Amino acid sequence: MNNTAYAGLPRTIRVDAIIAARSPWDGLVNEGETLRILDLEGNQAVDFLLYCAADDSERYSAQDTIAAQANILLRTGSILMSNEGRPMARISATTVAYHDTIGGACSCESNTLRYGHHTKSQHACVDNFLISHARDGRGKRDIVSNINWFMNVPVEADGTLGIVDGISAPGLYVDLQMQMDVIAVISNCPQINNPCNGFNPTPVRVVIASDERV
C-alpha cells in the first residue's frame, strides 16, 4: 500500500491492517488517536460498534447520537455518543457525503424475514460481532444499533426506507478521532442479498494513527 492511504493522518502509524472480506476485526484505540477505515474497492458496508475500554457497558448509541445532532446521517463533524450521553469519537474527516446508523446489522435471523429461510445459513454481521465479542468477554447483550460506514439508507417522506445502492467508491474513507479509550468492533459486512456491498463483499483497510512519537 502506498502513502496516499495515510494522507491527512497524524504521523505515527500504530496499526495498518487489511480486514478480509466477510471478516470480523476489533482493536483498542486510545483517546486522541485516529482510526481510519478505507473502503478499498468501493461500496463495502462496514458494520461498526464502539465500547468504552474502561467499562464496556458504556457503548456507542445510535439513538443518543441521532438525538444529540438531531439528524440520522453521520457526516464530518458528527459526534458518536455513548448510551450514557458522553462523546466517544468525532468524525474528523470523511470523503463520503454521509453514512448510516439506522439500518442495523444483518443477522441470520433477520435475513430469514428479509429474503427467506434459504438465507439462514449465510454468514452475517451479528455472527461477526459475536465472534469478536466472545474473544473479549462480551456477548449478545452487547450488540446494539450500530453504524454502517459506506452504507446508504434513505428515508422517504412516508417513512419508506431501504438499503439502496451506495455512494462510496474505491479509496474513500472515514476518520474517527477518539474522545476516550475505546474498543472498536467491526464486521466487514458479508451480506450478499442487498446492494450494501454491491452484492460482492470486498476487503477494507484500517489504520490507527497518532501524533505521539514512539
Next chain:
Amino acid sequence: MTSMTTFSTTDPQGARAHARAMAGTQVETMPTVPAGSTPDLPPGVTPESMVWEETIGAGGYAAKELERGARLRLVDLRGDACVSMLIFNAQRPIERLNVADTMKVQWNAYLQAGRLLLSDMGRPLMSILADDAGTHDAFCGPSNERTPRPYSDCGAWGSHPNARGRLLLGVAKFGLGRKDVHPGINWFKGVRIAPDGTTILTAGPFPPGRSVLLRAEMDIIVVLTNCPHVLDRRPTYEATPVRISAWRGPITPADDPIRNATPECLRAFLNIEEYLHR
C-alpha cells in the same frame, strides 16, 4: 390524606395504626389492584381478563410480564405523554426489541397500526393493533442524565428524572442491568425525517385520550417510563399521565390480517410459531 395528628408513632402499635390508616388513599398515578376492579374497563373486556391497570405520571415508570396474546393499551390521558418502551422475551430476555430490524425488515421507519415490533431473533414481540395517535419515534431513544435540559435534578430519580435512568430501574427489577437497556421506542411524540436527515419532533401537546393498542406475540416483559422526549426543548419538564391497561387475549390466529399483511410479517410469525412449537 388522613390527618397525621390523630396518631402517635412513638411505638410500633401507633406506627402500625398510622400506616394502616392510609389504606384506600386514591391518587391519579397509581396501580389499580386487582386490575379488574377498575371502574373504567376497556370496551368488551371482562374484569377477570384484566392483568394490569396503572397510571404513571411525569417521570414515572412501570414494568410487567405479559403472556402471549395479551393486549396492552396506552392512553395519553391529557395529550402530553411520552412513553419510552423496552421489550424482552420473558423466558429469555437475551432476546429483545431491535429497532433497526423493526424498520428495515418492514421497509418503513414510522410506527403505525399494522406494524410489528421485531426482536433481534427474527420474531415479532408485539403487533400494533390500533393507533389513533400516529406520532411515534423509533429513532431517538430515551433521554439520559446528560441530555441538555434547562432544568436541573435530571438523575435516575428526583424532580426531573431522565428516561434511561427510569428504564434502568424497571429492568433491574427483572434482574437485568445496564447492558439490557437496549435502543427503544418513544410513543406519542412523533419524529419524522427530513430529506437532509434532520429529525423533526412533533412534541404536541395533542388532544387528550390518544391511544395505542398492542398485542403480545410471545411472553414478554415490557418496561415503560413517561419522561419528556429527548428532543423536547420546552423550558419545563412536561409529561402528563399515561394510563396503562392490559388484558388477556386470544393468540394470533392463522388468518390474522397483520400476520398475513406482507411476506416479511408472515415469515416473522412463522418463526415465532416454530419457536413456540416444542
